[in-house]
Amino acid sequence: MDAEKSNLDSGDSLPNKDKVLRIVLNTERDRRNKIIPAIRCFTLSAVDKIEGFKLSVDWDQKTPPEETLIRVGLTFRGSGPEYKDHSNREVFAINIDFLRGLDGIIDVIYNPIFNDPPINGRPNNIAHSLVEFRKEDYDQYEAQIFTEIRSYAMNSKLIVDMNFVNEQVTNLRV
Amino acid sequence: MNSVSYFKESDLNSYSGIKELNSDKYLNKLSSGLKLIYSEFDENDMIEDLKFIPKEKFISFNLDDKIYQIPYKLSHIIDSIDDSKEILKLQDNWDEEGANATNLLTYNKSIFFLIKYSKFIFDKYNQILRKPHIDLTRDGSVSILWDTAISSFLIIFKRTENEYAYFYGKEKLPNVPFKYAIKIGSEIDEITALWMQKNLI
Numbered sequence: 001m002d003a004e005k006s007n008l009d010s011g012d013s014l015p016n017k018d019k020v021l022r023i024v025l026n027t028e029r030d031r032r033n034k035i036i037p038a039i040r041c042f043t044l045s046a047v048d049k050i051e052g053f054k055l056s057v058d059w060d061q062k063t064p065p066e067e068t069l070i071r072v073g074l075t076f077r078g079s080g081p082e083y084k085d086h087s088n089r090e091v092f093a094i095n096i097d098f099l100r101g102l103d104g105i106i107d108v109i110y111n112p113i114f115n116d117p118p119i120n121g122r123p124n125n126i127a128h129s130l131v132e133f134r135k136e137d138y139d140q141y142e143a144q145i146f147t148e149i150r151s152y153a154m155n156s157k158l159i160v161d162m163n164f165v166n167e168q169v170t171n172l173r174v
Numbered sequence: 175m176n177s178v179s180y181f182k183e184s185d186l187n188s189y190s191g192i193k194e195l196n197s198d199k200y201l202n203k204l205s206s207g208l209k210l211i212y213s214e215f216d217e218n219d220m221i222e223d224l225k226f227i228p229k230e231k232f233i234s235f236n237l238d239d240k241i242y243q244i245p246y247k248l249s250h251i252i253d254s255i256d257d258s259k260e261i262l263k264l265q266d267n268w269d270e271e272g273a274n275a276t277n278l279l280t281y282n283k284s285i286f287f288l289i290k291y292s293k294f295i296f297d298k299y300n301q302i303l304r305k306p307h308i309d310l311t312r313d314g315s316v317s318i319l320w321d322t323a324i325s326s327f328l329i330i331f332k333r334t335e336n337e338y339a340y341f342y343g344k345e346k347l348p349n350v351p352f353k354y355a356i357k358i359g360s361e362i363d364e365i366t367a368l369w370m371q372k373n374l375i
Contacts, residue, residue, distance in 0.1 A: 025269045029260055035307050039319060039328065040273075043311040047272045056271075077270055084270050143317075143328045143342035144353055151326070 008110045016097040020057035020108060020129055021068050021158070024090050037092055037157075042149045043142065044133065053138060054130040057094075059110060062127035065091040065158040066165050073169030076121030083121070086169060091160055092153040099131060102148055104141040106132040120174055237289070238282050244293050250305040251292045255285055258308035261316070274314035276333060283358055284308065284316040284331040287339065291370060294362050301371040325373035331358070343369055 014020070024041040044055060058068050073086035096108045109132060113125045134141075231246035235255065244252070258281075266275045285308075292303050307319045314333035320326060329341035336358070343352035356363050 025271075029257070033257070033307055035309070035319070035321075038309055039317055040309055040311045043313065045272045045312040046274050046314070049313065078267075139330075139332060139336060140340050140355070142311075143330050143340050144351070146311075147326060147328045147342050147344065 010109075010111055012110050014059055014096050014108045014110055014129055015061075016100065019060040019093040019095050020099070020131065021060055021063070021065060021127075022055075022057050022092050022094060022153070023068055023072060024092055024153075026088055026090055037090070037150060037153050039146050039150050042146050042153070044138075049135070049138075053133040053135040055133070057108075057129050057131055058125065058127040059129045060093060060127075062112075063125075065093075065160045066168075068127070069160060069162075069165045070168045070172070071123045071125055073165070074121070074123045074172055080121045083169075083173060086165065087162070091158045093156045093158055094149065094152060098152055099149075102145050104134050104138070104145045106134055108132070237285055238278075242289065244289065245296060247302055248292050248296060251288060251303065254305050254308055255288070258285075261308070261310045264310065269312065271312075273312040274333070276310045276314045276316055280314065280316050280331055280333045283339070284318055284329075287329070287331070287356070287358075288318055290362065291367055295367055295371045298367070299371040301375045303370060303374050320374045322374065327352075327370065327374055329356075341366075343373065345373060 008014070022042065024037045026036055026038075030036050030038050042055065044053060048054060048056075068091055069086045069089055072084050072089055075084050076082065077084050099105050099108055109130050111128050111130045113122075113128045115122070115124060118124055133145075232243040233246055233249050233252055234241050234243045235252050261276060262278065262281055264275050267273060268275065288306065288308070295301050295303055304320055304322055307321070309317050309319065311317055311330060316331045316333075317328060318331075319328050324347065325343065325345050327341065327343040329339055331339045338355040339358055340355045341353070344350070345352075352369050354363075354366060356366060
């Protein structure tokens with residue numbers, strides 16, 4: 001995947017008119033209970049909180065959904081050399097304007113990941129961006145904000161060409 | 175498994191008539207899943223503690239090494255609890271993106287809320303809550319979600335030592351939010367129960 005030159009710098013706010021893509025893990029239980037996407041997919045882990053209450057997403061202007069899943073398939077689990085499973089993931093697109101309108105979200109910022117030379121098992125991602133949450137009262141608003149994000153996402157699942165994704169992952173894994 | 179201070183069996187009993195069964199005889203016979211009391215045991219098996227049970231079917235379930243009963247009409251609530259036990263098996267980094275596992279204490283707090291409110295609403299309003307979905311969040315907290323055609327309700331029990339569990343309910347048409355919190359281990363909040371019996375049935 002060749003890096004594309006961005007006209008935004010890291011830390012800049014993304015345009016309201018664009019969307020961000022969130023990769024969601026779907027389990028057998030989610031499918032059985034027809035809870036897709038699950039609330040949990042949009043919540044913050046303890047590490048996300050330590051790192052500033054930020055959720056990883058991709059800017060849709062810099063990546064097609066297929067590429068987001070290819071990157072998952074090329075990323076090591078932990079320190080490697082085993083790769084992550086990309087086949088149980090789906091991609092949802094969320095309007096940035098919608099996110100900024102939610103009480104508890106501070107901003108949606110650009111945060112590209114680019115290493116030169118590239119690091120095996122940690123692919124570059126020039127689309128990488130972050131949704132910043134307000135940390136002071138996160139526990140109090142999280143039920144509301146994740147209800148709203150999930151409601152939005154239920155109608156925004158992207159169709160992904162998984163044959164293409166699988167082929168690329170197979171070819172690009174070292 | 176140790177008993178947990180968050181759970182006051184007296185709270186359940188005082189509202190619901192749920193009776194804890196302490197008999198080893200029954201503990202040995204009841205598995206961790208649910209069973210119909212009257213279909214499982216003949217009259218000779220009855221112990222004194224069971225004599226209060228009215229002539230209707232109850233189901234029993236295990237929580238924190240104790241057995242409780244609730245009316246059979248709420249068996250779908252127990253189904254959702256049984257289904258949710260999978261989340262207790264998940265280890266740290268279960269999503270390969272750094273998500274945290276939950277723990278038994280947090281899980282039991284959420285289940286206790288679910289049983290307590292389901293039973294209270296059944297007893298007081300004669301209403302049956304729909305089946306919820308119990309899940310964990312990426313920081314290891316436990317969530318309970320109801321999502322119906324007319325409303326939704328999400329409550330999150332934090333893995334950390336929070337005194338409150340915050341929730342967000344919403345009537346969809348018109349969009350009327352209901353945002354509040356319950357104090358964990360406290361008496362039933364009747365305003366919350368009233369909203370639930372109106373919107374989650």
